[in-house]
Amino acid sequence: MMESFASIRLSAMEFVKKTFASDSSGHDDTHTFRVHALAKRIALAEGADLELVELAALLHDVDDHKLSPETAAGKDRAVGFLRCHGVGYDRIMAIIQIIDQVSFSRNSFPPSTLEGKCVQDADRLDAMGAIGIARTFAYGGSKGRRLHDPQMQDPTASVQHFYDKLLRLKSMMNTETGRQLAAPRHEFLEAFLEEFLREWEEEA
Ligand code: NI
Numbered sequence: 338m339m340e341s342f343a344s345i346r347l348s349a350m351e352f353v354k355k356t357f358a359s360d361s362s363g364h365d366d367t368h369t370f371r372v373h374a375l376a377k378r379i380a381l382a383e384g385a386d387l388e389l390v391e392l393a394a395l396l397h398d399v400d401d402h403k404l405s406p407e408t409a410a411g412k413d414r415a416v417g418f419l420r421c422h423g424v425g426y427d428r429i430m431a432i433i434q435i436i437d438q439v440s441f442s443r444n445s446f447p448p449s450t451l452e453g454k455c456v457q458d459a460d461r462l463d464a465m466g467a468i469g470i471a472r473t474f475a476y477g478g479s480k481g482r483r484l485h486d487p488q489m490q491d492p493t494a495s496v497q498h499f500y501d502k503l504l505r506l507k508s509m510m511n512t513e514t515g516r517q518l519a520a521p522r523h524e525f526l527e528a529f530l531e532e533f534l535r536e537w538e539e540e541a
Pocket of ligand 1 (some may be wrong): 372398
């Protein structure tokens with residue numbers, strides 16, 4: 338018999354906590370929990386299948402190719418978890434498809450389902466605003482990267498990431514709810530960058 342959804346959700350949260358226990362690159366369990374909460378909020382507003390969205394959001398990074406290259410291709414951890422909790426084959430396939438379509442770096446096409454659009458918007462929103470900024474510098478620090486290269490010759494500098502990704506996310510939102518949530522976060526990114534560059538120039 339399939340477990341109740343509430344019980345599966347609770348187990349998924351435990352699984353996420355365990356999986357990301359030692360992460361300090363900005364992809365820790367709190368990132369996943371924020372994406373879960375945001376995705377749920379977007380899904381409710383957009384009328385998406387809440388259970389698919391919640392499980393895909395909770396499991397979206399457990400097989401990330403940067404964090405877990407050996408399970409990334411087959412999404413082994415996510416599939417194993419869902420099987421173990423009695424989720425049906427069709428639902429597992431739908432969840433894996435959502436996770437596959439969420440990634441920024443490997444997908445230039447929008448997700449093919451409303452549920453995928455909700456999860457992708459949520460993941461992108463967590464890369465924006467104050468938290469997005471904190472995660473960008475935390476990730477850069479974990480890779481030994483510099484904060485900023487005023488000549489813009491260093492493609493790995495954290496400030497460069499604002500131009501390569503963060504500032505582009507607002508226009509890439511899939512849902513109306515995502516667009517509404519993205520607007521103030523985008524404004525904050527721009528304000529931060531302006532002040533950062535002003536201070537940098539001042540002391541140069
Ligand atoms: Ni993520």
